[in-house]
Amino acid sequence: MSIARVNRMTPYMFMAPAAVIMAIALIYPLGYMIWGSFRAWDPSQTIGEAEFVGLKNYVTLWNDPNFRESLGVTLKFAFFVVTFELIIGVGLALLLDRNIRGMSLLRTMFILPMMIAPVVVGLMWRYMYHPTVGTFNRTLESLGLPSVDWLGSHALMSVIIADIWQWTPFIFILSLAALQSLPRSALEAARIDGATAWQQIWYIKLPLMMPVLIVTGLLRLIDAFKVLEVILVMTEGGPGLSTEILALRISRTATEFRELGVAAAMSNYLLMLLLILTLGMFAFQRIQEARAARIRAAAEEDV
Amino acid sequence: MSGAHKKQNSVFYVLIAVLVFMSVGPVLLMFVNSFKLDVDIIGGTTGLLFLPTIQNYETALCDILWYEPEHLDFCALKFGGSFINSLIIALISTGLTLVIGCMGAYALVRFRFMGRDTVSLTTLMVRMLPPAVLLVPVFGLWNNEFCLDKEGLIGGMIRESFGGRGDVCLAGTHSGIILIYVAMNLPFVIWILQSFIVQVPRSLEEAARVDGAGPFQVFFKVVLPLIKPGLAAAAIFTFRIAWNEYLLASALSDRDTKTVPILIVNNMSEFNVEWGVIMATGMLLAIPPIIFTLFASRQIITGMTAGAVKG
Numbered sequence: 035m036s037i038a039r040v041n042r043m044t045p046y047m048f049m050a051p052a053a054v055i056m057a058i059a060l061i062y063p064l065g066y067m068i069w070g071s072f073r074a075w076d077p078s079q080t081i082g083e084a085e086f087v088g089l090k091n092y093v094t095l096w097n098d099p100n101f102r103e104s105l106g107v108t109l110k111f112a113f114f115v116v117t118f119e120l121i122i123g124v125g126l127a128l129l130l131d132r133n134i135r136g137m138s139l140l141r142t143m144f145i146l147p148m149m150i151a152p153v154v155v156g157l158m159w160r161y162m163y164h165p166t167v168g169t170f171n172r173t174l175e176s177l178g179l180p181s182v183d184w185l186g187s188h189a190l191m192s193v194i195i196a197d198i199w200q201w202t203p204f205i206f207i208l209s210l211a212a213l214q215s216l217p218r219s220a221l222e223a224a225r226i227d228g229a230t231a232w233q234q235i236w237y238i239k240l241p242l243m244m245p246v247l248i249v250t251g252l253l254r255l256i257d258a259f260k261v262l263e264v265i266l267v268m269t270e271g272g273p274g275l276s277t278e279i280l281a282l283r284i285s286r287t288a289t290e291f292r293e294l295g296v297a298a299a300m301s302n303y304l305l306m307l308l309l310i311l312t313l314g315m316f317a318f319q320r321i322q323e324a325r326a327a328r329i330r331a332a333a334e335e336d337v
Numbered sequence: 338m339s340g341a342h343k344k345q346n347s348v349f350y351v352l353i354a355v356l357v358f359m360s361v362g363p364v365l366l367m368f369v370n371s372f373k374l375d376v377d378i379i380g381g382t383t384g385l386l387f388l389p390t391i392q393n394y395e396t397a398l399c400d401i402l403w404y405e406p407e408h409l410d411f412c413a414l415k416f417g418g419s420f421i422n423s424l425i426i427a428l429i430s431t432g433l434t435l436v437i438g439c440m441g442a443y444a445l446v447r448f449r450f451m452g453r454d455t456v457s458l459t460t461l462m463v464r465m466l467p468p469a470v471l472l473v474p475v476f477g478l479w480n481n482e483f484c485l486d487k488e489g490l491i492g493g494m495i496r497e498s499f500g501g502r503g504d505v506c507l508a509g510t511h512s513g514i515i516l517i518y519v520a521m522n523l524p525f526v527i528w529i530l531q532s533f534i535v536q537v538p539r540s541l542e543e544a545a546r547v548d549g550a551g552p553f554q555v556f557f558k559v560v561l562p563l564i565k566p567g568l569a570a571a572a573i574f575t576f577r578i579a580w581n582e583y584l585l586a587s588a589l590s591d592r593d594t595k596t597v598p599i600l601i602v603n604n605m606s607e608f609n610v611e612w613g614v615i616m617a618t619g620m621l622l623a624i625p626p627i628i629f630t631l632f633a634s635r636q637i638i639t640g641m642t643a644g645a646v647k648g
Contacts (some may be wrong), residue, residue, distance in 0.1 A: 044552045048444035051437040052523055059520030060463065063474035070477065080481045129352065142634040143357050146364060149626035149637070151581035153598040154619040157605065158363045159371070161612060167379050169366065203360065204641065211642055260467040263583045263598070267605050281469035285584060288473050301470040312465040316458060 071298035077288075084295065088302040091299035100275060101283070101300065106192065112258035115197045120251055122198065123205030124243075129233055144203035152200075156267025159196040160185070163268070189269050189277045196264060201257070205250055212246035213239065245322050252315040259308055280304050331337045364623070371617040378612045394615035416600055416618050423596040423622075424584075425511055427579040430518040434575045435568060437519065438526030443556055445527065446534045447542075460528040463521065468584045475517055479508040509591035514545045517589070518579045526571040527639060533567030534560065570640040573629050580625060597622045 064080070071091055075084035095101045130140075147155065163184035171181040184192045184193040216239065224238050240247075262281040265271065271278035271286070278286075280300065288297040370378055372389040395402065401417030445456060484506040507513035537560055545559045561568075583598035590599060596619065604615055630637065 045444045045448035048440040048448075048556075050526065052441035053517070055437065056523055059475075059516050060466075060471075063471060063478055066478060067404075067470070067474040070473065075477075077476070077480075081477060126356070129349075134353075138634065140353065140357065141638060142630060144360055145634060145637055145641075146627065146630050147360055148641075149577060150364065150623045151598060151619075151626070153581070153583050154367075154623050157601060157615060157619045158367050161616070162363065162366070167612075170360070181485050199363070201360070207638060208642055209553050213628075245498070256465045260469070262469055263602075269601060270606065282465050284469045285472055288476065294473050294477060298473045300501045301473055304467065305470055308465045308467070309462075312461050316461055321405070 045287040048289070067298045067301060068267075070166045070295060071302050073295045075295035075298070076292050077294055087295070091295050092303075095296060095299055095303065103275050104278050104280055105303075107275065107277065108259065110251055110263070111194060111197075111277075111279055112195050112255055115201070115258050116251055116254050118194070118198050119202045119205050119254060120247065123202045124209045124240075124247065126202075126206050127209040127213055128239065131210060141207060144206060147200045148204060149180065152261075152263035155196065155200055159199075159264070160268045163192055185269055187275055189273060193265050193268060193277050196268065197258070197261060199295055200264070201254060205254065208250045209243060209247060212243045216242050248318060249315060251312060252318070256308060256315075261306065364627075367616050367623075368620055370612065370618045373613055375613045376613060388419055393613040394621070396614045397618045397621065409579075416597065416621075418593075419595045419600050420621065422511070422590075422594055423580060423598075426514050426518070426596060427576050429511070430515040430522070430579045431572055431576045433515065434519045434522045434526050435572055438523055438530055438571065439561065439568070440556070441523070442527045442530035443560060446531050456524075456531065458530055460524040460597050463524040468521075468582065471517070471521075472584060472588055474583060476508075479513050479517075479589055480506055483507040485512075504527075508589050509594060511594055513588055513589050514594065514596075517585055518575075518582065522575045522578060526575060529571050529574075530564065530567050533564040537563050566636060566639070569633060570636040573633055573637055574640050577626055577629070580622075 037096060070081055070084070072086060072088060073081065073082060073084040074087045076089070138263050161167075165181065165183065165186075168184070170184060174181050182188065220233065220238055220242070224234050229237070259279075260281060261279065262285070263278055265279060266282060269277045281304070284297050284300050284304070287293050287300060371393055372391070374390060374392065397416040398420070399417065400415045401421070494537065507516065541563075542555050542559055545555045550558065581598065582596075583602060586596045587599045587602070601615060601618055601622065604611070604618075
């Protein structure tokens with residue numbers, strides 16, 4: 035009797051620690067933030083003491099030109115980063131898709147940039163971009179070319195380049211895995227029919243890789259909205275607001291301007307944006323799975 | 338024909354060499370510079386013509402060295418202590434996440450607790466959550482709500498034995514930072530582990546149960562040893578996030594619980610950056626991830642591709 039009860043309780047006992055921790059440290063804080071975003075809240079007050087102001091924080095933000103500029107910078111950053119990384123990553127995967135020895139060693143080298151702390155990545159690039167002692171300007175100088183003001187007038191571009199350096203390998207590795215699991219029969223049929231290399235890529239490989247590519251691209255897009263440390267270390271958002279992405283602006287509003295309510299409202303805007311992307315991705319995966327199942331069922335019926 | 342083939346191959350290898358140089362180059366540059374004096378870094382003695390010195394590392398770690406470095410009169414940077422903080426936080430949160438995540442994943446798979454969709458949707462949701470979004474609520478909660486009254490029983494005991502003023506709060510303690518890291522990493526760990534647990538044959542567990550093992554024994558003695566590769570992947574990813582994270586740690590730590598990323602950022606925002614010392618610190622921060630990459634790249638790729646391919 036008691037053994038049966040223990041057995042019935044087991045799943046709950048196994049699940050309980052995880053559920054409790056996530057409730058305390060994820061779900062409750064998120065609710066707390068949504069609640070706080072309707073208040074004029076500064077760090078010295080507890081949330082109960084803060085005055086309820088309704089949607090004021092959201093409206094203020096919407097009309098704030100600095101917030102809009104920051105949003106624009108974030109969208110620009112995300113768009114360029116994902117576009118370039120997809121093009122370069124997929125291009126490299128198509129080029130390097132052959133059996134060479136040492137491929138695993140190569141992959142090891144390529145994942146290195148992703149594993150290192152973002153703070154350190156920012157540190158390395160800030161050094162390389164340094165106007166006088168940095169690697170890039172020194173190289174340009176020794177070639178007799180004019181130096182470039184990397185983190186000044188071209189700050190956004192420089193930040194984008196650093197992100198491309200760090201995350202292109204992610205797309206490269208995923209699309210290489212997708213390429214190598216393509217059905218050999220389709221490629222062989224194309225080759226026998228005399229398709230050129232370009233035609234094979236354009237009409238066979240890319241369409242077959244498309245599901246993986248879309249998911250990878252969306253994952254990168256979501257991650258691009260989370261970037262903070264690299265930019266913080268490289269430019270601190272400057273010059274002006276030219277590289278101040280939303281995540282950075284949230285942290286500055288909370289810690290420097292001490293307006294927790296506004297920062298919470300801004301977090302909610304960012305969260306809504308990401309929620310749309312995530313749900314889109316989830317729906318896409320489900321549709322893909324359903325389609326695959328339908329095709330499989332149809333194939334079985336034919337047999 | 339074979340000539341063309343060879344030529345194509347050499348172009349191919351040149352391309353690979355360039356790519357490897359591009360991805361590893363910056364790390365090597367930092368490695369080399371961390372052994373240079375600031376004079377050499379700024380003066381521009383290019384290439385490898387310099388006298389390597391470990392002075393930068395001595396400066397960075399001066400507060401935990403057993404001897405006093407000759408070039409220092411005063412130990413201003415306390416990187417050593419923050420390394421210990423980083424290690425404590427990263428190791429404990431990795432351990433906790435793995436244990437709790439394992440149990441959760443096992444319950445989900447074996448007892449059909451919730452649908453697979455729920456789990457993967459939660460994982461995706463948490464994956465999308467930027468740490469910056471958690472900053473405001475975590476700052477508020479950890480400082481105000483998750484506190485023990487100093488007049489109360491436990492709070493009073495802590496205050497008496499450790500000293501200090503005010504209520505006892507989660508903010509400023511190691512456990513406060515650990516709690517948020519565990520919560521952030523749990524969904525991913527549960528999700529990657531369940532894909533490994535599904536592959537453990539049920540008959541094995543039933544055999545153990547017939548021999549009289551309880552559910553906990555089955556879990557620890559039969560299931561755990563079989564999912565070691567999954568555990569490795571999950572451990573590396575959790576450790577990496579806890580070890581590298583800056584924003585939440587900076588909001589939650591006080592003077593004694595600072596982690597290394599915070600010190601690096603603080604020292605970077607000063608007017609005169611001491612490049613040598615800061616690169617030495619950066620190098621020290623980068624060593625654990627580099628070691629993981631060299632020895633467990635297969636598990637890392639498993640973890641990375643699992644997120645995108647399986648959904």
